[in-house]
Amino acid sequence: MKAILEAKPEDASEILHIQKQAYRSEAELYNDYDIQPLQQTVSGVEKDFESSFILKYVLDGKIVGSVRASKENGTCHIGKLMVDPDFQGRGIGKELMREIEGRYEHVRFELFTGNKSIKNIAFYEGLGYKGYKTHQLPREDTVFLFMEKTHSKIK
Template sequence: MNHIKTAVIEDASEILALQKIAYKSEAEAAGDYTIQPMTQTLEGLENEFNRYLVLKYIHNDKIIGSVRANAADGTCRISKLMVHPDFQNKGIGKVLMKEIESKFINKRYELFTGSQSLKNISFYEKLGYQAFKTEKLDREETVFVFMEKRNVKRA
């Protein structure tokens, strides 16, 4: 049975293990295994539960997908969308994105991905996101594409 639920801090170790598996291809593409998703600690992830809504996608009692988001100043910042490689290209990422967006009634959504991650950029564009800037963050050498989507739902 597949379903999406809000993750709890007890899920952190399973989500972190998934994160290391899911972001391995990003690290390989960037030629950099020191990217933040690969070096994040369990303590660091547990701390994020205080600031982010974390969703998990469950299949046969295992977490195979996850996404995080928080909101401030009218913008929902979405991060760490991940799906286990064995389950990619089955619509799970799309379902997770729609669910996290539905949890935040904002006028704008924002996320970023590696500028070399053409598959990710295309995926987000299909969901209505558009690039608005590229930037290298201090934390690593990767150049990121920042993407946004305006919420067009009317009350």
């Protein structure tokens, strides 16, 4: 049985565990294990609940995916879409994106991924996102591709 539900702060530990597993491949791709998703702590995830709306994908009672979003000045910033590596390739990420976008109306959506993350870029392009700039954030060495979408028609 599956469900996409609003996550609660008590889910932070389980979400962080999935996050560290899911972002390991990104760290390997960039040979940088100091990336923020791998350095975040349980208290950091708990703090994210103060500023973000967080969904969890529950399969047979276990959280196997999550995504975060926050709205500011007409833009919905989507972050940390993750799926447990053992459950990737089953459409869970697409379902999470459909659900999180469905929570926001009449907004521009924005997210970012590493500019070498070809698989992620192709995934987001398949959902209607287009790259519009590359930028390096102060906290990381990775150059990110920022992507945007002005409507939420995910099929």
